[in-house]
Amino acid sequence: MSQFIESIKVEDQQIFLLDQHQKRVNETFSYFGKNNLINLDEIYKSLEHDEDGLFKLKITYDLAGEYRTQMIPYAMSEIANFQLVENNSYDYSFKFEDRKELEKMKILSKAAEIIIVKNNHITDSSYSNLLFKKGKDWFTPKTFLLNGVQRQHLLKSKKIKEAEITLLNLCEYSHFQLINAMNDLDDAYRYPIEKIKNLPKKAEQTEM
Template identity: 35%
Template sequence: MQYLETIKALDGELYNLKYHQKRLDETIKNSNIILKDIVLPPASGLFRCRVVYDAKNYEVTYHPYKKKNIKTLKLVCDDEISYARKYCERSAIDVLMQKKSFCDDILIVKNGLVTDTSIANIAFKYKNNWLTPKKPLLAGTTRARLLQNHKIVEEDISVKDLENFTQVALMNAMIDFDIIPNENIREIIC
């Protein structure tokens, strides 16, 4: 089985490396992969550093990054989906993406609870707090950092709860905490 870390690099600087290293170490026990020693990004520009690894081998590639413009999310349900580790194999998510219709991305619902989009963890604004699903498909590195810094709070979030929220934000290693620019959540969730 192959796993993946996606690390943001801007002008040669790597972002949130300790969270990526922690996830790698939790994925492969007793790993000898030290990210700071193997990820050496270009000195200029914004790059997505892609580390594909297993228990014995790794490969690092660098890709110029252009942010996807996500303004709408299609609710899709799948009670069987599992993505507890950041696997290279994403066929179950790819199948769900075929259901997105005219929307930009999907919002996956498992057992009646909101989880993640196809590429990011998610948070919803309720009064003055940002809430993130307690049971995401993948516990992302940006999500872990924001939880540790008390910027977001975990909650079980059902589909019916969505009408109570005023804003939506996506979070992953490349976009950090990105608020979708629309005050009407009903226009974001298709």
């Protein structure tokens, strides 16, 4: 049976974006025609977590309603470099625990992290949605693989906008950053676009 995961931010005993996580779990059960829902709030309360600091609550569950939990101390680390990897067939519409294909792409790239390109459109990294900066504004690709909870939250609060981001216009952006349930919009964690090792050259540079 397929296994799914939810990675939820817990900081100083406060849990974040719980409604969005619960909505995704409910939609997963509904899509597969199951009604064995799990209640994330009840699961968190049952843990009686009383430690301060930043943690990732990882809940692994199946469609029978069985689950297991891990409370993992979390710290964001800087990524040395990125590489664009083309994969036109990969599908990650649900947050599956099985990440073998993602890990395979990452190993073959020989980069610290990958940015997956699908039909010439920018999608996500191996574990995060992406934001790209143009001027003062941050944009997220319309062509995501997984519509993450942080991505939805930032769009709803109008802190970011959607855009069609492709190999052709990627160089129009100056910086990018990774967002997920653990990582919010934060200028301190942005990367210059040149951190992408195989960044396409601007059109005027390639014309002879």
